[in-house]
Amino acid sequence: MAGASFPAFLAAFVAAAAAACLSPAAAGEPLPRTPPGTPLSFREGYTQLFGDSNVALHGDGTRVHITLDQRTGAGFASQGAYLHGLFSARIKLPADHTAGVVVAFYMSNGDVYERTHDELDFEFLGNVRGREWRVQTNVYGNGSTAAGREERYGLWFDPTEDFHRYGILWTRDRIVFYVDETPIREVVRTESMGAQFPSKPMSLYATIWDGSSWATSGGRYKVDYKYAPYVAEFADLALHGCAAGRRACDEEPVAAAMPPAQRSAMEAFRARYMTYGYCYDRLRYPAPLPECTVGPEAAAFLPSGDARAAAAASHRRGRRHRTRGGADSAV
Numbered sequence: 001m002a003g004a005s006f007p008a009f010l011a012a013f014v015a016a017a018a019a020a021c022l023s024p025a026a027a028g029e030p031l032p033r034t035p036p037g038t039p040l041s042f043r044e045g046y047t048q049l050f051g052d053s054n055v056a057l058h059g060d061g062t063r064v065h066i067t068l069d070q071r072t073g074a075g076f077a078s079q080g081a082y083l084h085g086l087f088s089a090r091i092k093l094p095a096d097h098t099a100g101v102v103v104a105f106y107m108s109n110g111d112v113y114e115r116t117h118d119e120l121d122f123e124f125l126g127n128v129r130g131r132e133w134r135v136q137t138n139v140y141g142n143g144s145t146a147a148g149r150e151e152r153y154g155l156w157f158d159p160t161e162d163f164h165r166y167g168i169l170w171t172r173d174r175i176v177f178y179v180d181e182t183p184i185r186e187v188v189r190t191e192s193m194g195a196q197f198p199s200k201p202m203s204l205y206a207t208i209w210d211g212s213s214w215a216t217s218g219g220r221y222k223v224d225y226k227y228a229p230y231v232a233e234f235a236d237l238a239l240h241g242c243a244a245g246r247r248a249c250d251e252e253p254v255a256a257a258m259p260p261a262q263r264s265a266m267e268a269f270r271a272r273y274m275t276y277g278y279c280y281d282r283l284r285y286p287a288p289l290p291e292c293t294v295g296p297e298a299a300a301f302l303p304s305g306d307a308r309a310a311a312a313a314s315h316r317r318g319r320r321h322r323t324r325g326g327a328d329s330a331v
């Protein structure tokens with residue numbers, strides 16, 4: 001359960017969310033279906049979006065496999081929409097050759113707000129055999145699709161070998177993306193960001209799809225169905241939020257500021273594993289977007305926003321592989 005595996009301040013947040021959202025006295029109506037500590041089974045909390053038999057339940061509906069094969073990808077979404085909360089899943093990604101494959105775990109309200117939607121993304125980008133998956137996070141608010149706020153990272157483990165928890169904490173004032181216990185990105189709401197900070201209820205989604213046109217090295221490597229089916233496994237889906245439309249949720253929980261130890265862990269992760277950051281991309285944004293605070297760490301990035309170290313490693317690999325007529329790294 002999230003409460004056990006997340007840092008203490010998150011447990012506190014979840015408790016606050018529970019108090020605000022789940023108090024029967026305040027609600028005066030049936031409890032929302034998310035008592036803390038009790039994960040919803042798939043049938044209770046989620047609904048299939050597409051992919052017919054490529055969404056498959058295991059373990060009494062607590063685990064879900066979504067599959068991409070020649071016929072179709074697959075996806076599911078939460079039945080409810082949530083305003084703020086902590087959303088997470090343990091995910092195991094497909095192994096071997098996965099170039100062009102995209103697994104996405106995200107929040108969105110694009111089905112309700114066509115032009116002014118909000119979105120918080122984890123996107124996992126597959127890779128050629130022997131090359132690690134890339135993780136991308138993104139934030140959209142009020143239809144700000146013209147302004148991408150992408151960041152990409154490597155991981156300190158092989159995400160195809162085991163389940164790892166990926167989490168999104170979303171409050172009125174800040175958004176934090178987590179991988180296991182480690183915060184990897186924090187977005188603090190600033191005045192200047194305005195409505196581009198997500199502010200309307202969103203549902204939780206998980207999808208797997210063919211991203212041949214862009215996912216790996218900008219589309220150089222297509223999905224190779226010789227290696228299909230590609231199966232992404234989800235377990236312990238956790239929704240700790242205010243179900244939208246509940247009066248009890250007017251009292252919104254506010255997450256405490258990140259404790260210093262968490263902040264150092266995040267900074268260490270970013271220094272070592274971040275491969276691209278939109279705040280450093282001077283080609284796309286000659287002036288950084290207003291919420292960016294660019295410090296001395298910017299020296300580690302090229303004007304393209306790519307980390308110098310990652311670019312150099314990719315260049316070395318590229319040379320090595322060109323002589324074999326072979327591969328390059330993703331993105």
Ligand SMILES: *[C@@H]1O[C@H](CO)[C@@H](O)[C@H](O)[C@H]1NC(C)=O
Pocket residue numbers: 115116142143194195
């Ligand atoms: C959101 O976007 C719409 C359409 O672009 C705009 O009219 C509206 O003012 C924006 N909302 C806020 C709160 O800025």
